[in-house]
Amino acid sequence: MAEAADLRVGGVQPFTSLDFPGRLAAVIFTQGCPLRCGYCHNPDLIAARRRTGLIPWADVEAHLHARRGLIDGVAFSGGEPLAQAALIPAIRQVRGMGFAIALHSAGTAPARLAAVLDDLDWVGLDIKAPFDAYEDVTGVAGSGDKARASLALLAASGVDYELRTTVWPDRIGAAELRAIARQIAPYAPPRWAVQEMRTPGANGRAVASPVFASAALWDELRAITPHCEPRRAH
């Protein structure tokens, strides 16, 4: 059975006020992701294993102990945190230290999400494309079905969440956003952020898309899914 110490961590950001709404938080970036999105912003975190640069869990624990009183939340991001069985004991351990927990996920492992939902305070779930066209963005067959199942679990759970769609201009335009809006509307998401894509790396550039300039499109999307908002890169 996996233990927290088995969690492969590719990075830690000591402080964020952006990645966990309403909280001052640290971010733990887990290593490994089963998807291969054409615009991946964290390519160093895709491989399940890497030879250098992993941070031992004991160091993460020590860091969080030292931050108690300075931050009140911890966000698990990636990569895809749900790719590792050790995520669940790691989350429980961090929760036991008194931190609220956020999870950023691409919805690749609905069964594991179901197992950890009770330990979460907030989830940011990627909706990468219309569910029937997911493979065009992720490169992985069946990934849309898993994302849809993850959304269904989350919507029924009572855990606060937001959905996020990144506009990769090569694949996601107005037609795809309309299709996503129709497909997520039955779940009544509390927020759907449509994000401008960035080039990879810490100082990535915003990648322009005409969808952000069309007021008529946003009116149309909000008529289908009310809590929809554009999120420009800054």
Ligand code: SF4
């Ligand atoms: S889900 Fe995220 S980490 Fe995984 S390949 Fe896509 S963009 Fe990269």
